[in-house]
Amino acid sequence: MSKSYPRISNIFLALPCIVLEAMGSPASIGPTNLANVVSIDGSVHEGGGQLLRVALVFSSILNKPVHINNIRLHRKSPGLQAEHIASVELARNMCKADVRHMVKDSRELFFAPRTNLTHDEYDADTKGHGSVTLLMQVGLPLAMFSSGITQFSLKGSTNTFNAPSLDFYTNAWDPLTFKFFGTNMEIRDIRRGFFPKGRGHVYLEVYPVQYLRPIDLTEFEEIVTTWGRAVCTPDIKIDTVDIMGDIVEEYLLTHHREAYEKIDILREQLRPYEAHGNGSAIYLFAETTSRAILSAGLTVQKYRGFNETAVQVAQEFSNLLKTKVCVDDYMQDQLIVLMALAKGKSRIKTGNITLHTKTAIHVAETMSRAKFNIVDNKDGTHIIECDGIGFENKLIDRPYV
Structure with a gap:
């Protein structure tokens, strides 16, 4: 397909159901493997759902059972939601994992893969306003190392x-990982779902990889193009997106003329069948000659009007371009898993290291042999370096294109 662009409670060791039937693959978990369960404190660093998701990815791909405690310990609603x-559930279905404590508000989870990752058609639903893209953070890496083309229907x-x-994934994450890591997927936006009503629907088709190439993205170079999207649901006046687009252009004209001269902002009011909920948002993107893709964006919240939202996004976007980083805050932590699994040394230039990134690095180094290093530059930027483990997908015998 071408593109344009802490410790396990003794109860676990006593459970006879842990001694699982082998499924014809080295991924099956037996009594010996349980001695190698990785234990992770879910309250470290960011201490939220991201730690859980990253741990699920490494557990499923590397066939390593994991026990996580103190899940979301300091959140307003602690534990699993x-x-x-x-x-x-999505990760469990893809590797037929044995799972313990998967109930609402549970502050611990035991997850033990029983088979290799299997390609199939998978459905997942947050059953509320939970984010589709957070499901993607689990499903996409697993599908990359599955036995064939995997389809997802996520709600x-x-x-x-x-x-x-979703705009971040379609405009930035997908094209960047395709260019550098060699990933290949289709992301189809079936229906938008705006918080708090949710009910969006996304279809994905993911081609497996034999391995991931390392990324080297430390030079900003020159801006090639900038683009954006101001979007609202049918019950929001179209004037809203026009005003947000105008505010962004006026700000860039004053503060970053080069970006202004190359910007093309799509202003769109979605039709009733294209969106659910009541909301608006604005997203901005830039691509450089070094193939970096930077982004800034926000969904309008009730306490912050669309005017203020547009100004904030424009400011963040302009600052990103002025600092000449190659990876924005959202992209930063989203690349850690891929860098850890890649074959070779990866390097990315970014701004301040976020708590999400520190969390992802902590889990990656705990569950794999990957080693990370942070280089502090004099200008306040940072280089994240990683010696990847070179994980190879033994389930396919040819590249998928």
């Missing part, structure tokens, strides 16, 4: 406040 359970919010938007 519906959107987290949906991610666990939940596509545009929310505390997770990357």
Whole structure:
């Protein structure tokens, strides 16, 4: 397909059901393997759902049982919530994992893969306003190392406040990982779901890889193009997206003329069958000659009007371009898993190291042999380096294109 662009409770060792039947693959978990269960404190660093998702990915791909405790310990609603359970269920279905404590509000989880990752058609639903893209953070890496082409039908919010938007994945993450790591997938936006109502629907088709190439993205070079999207649901006046687009252009004209001269902002009011909920959002993107793709964006929240939202996004976007980083805050932590699994040394230039990134690195180094190093530059930017483990997909005998 071408593109344009802490410790396990003794109860676990006593459970006879842990002694699982071998499924014809080295991934089956037997009594000996249980001595190698990886134990992770879920309250470290960011201490939220991201730690759970990253641990599920490494456990499923590397066939390593994991026990996580103190899950979301310091959150307003501690423990597993519906959107987290949906991610666990998705990973469980893909590797037929044995799972313990997968109930609402549980602060621990035991997850032990029983088979290699199997390609199939998978459905996952957050059953509320949980983010579709957080399901993607689990499903996509697993599908890359599965036995064939994998399809996903995912339901939940596509545009929310505390997770990357679907626009980030289609405009930035997908093309960047395709160019550098060699991933290959189709992301189809069937229906947008705006927080808090959710009910968005996304279809994905993911081709497996034999291995991931390392990424070297430390030079900003020159801006090639900038683009954006101001979007609203049918019950929001079209004037809203026009005003947000105008505000962004006026800000860039004053603060970053080069970006202004190359910007093309799509202003769109979705039709009733294209969206559910009541909301609006604006997203901006830039691509450089070094093939970096930078992004900034927000979904409008009730306490912050669309005018203020547009100004904030424009400011963040302009600052990204001025600092000449190659990876924005959202992209930063999303690349850690791929860098850890890649064959070779990866390097990316970014701004401040986020808590999400520190969390992902902690889990990656705990569950794999990957080693990370942070280089502090004098200008306040940072280089994240990783010696990847060179994981190879033994389930396919040819590249998928």
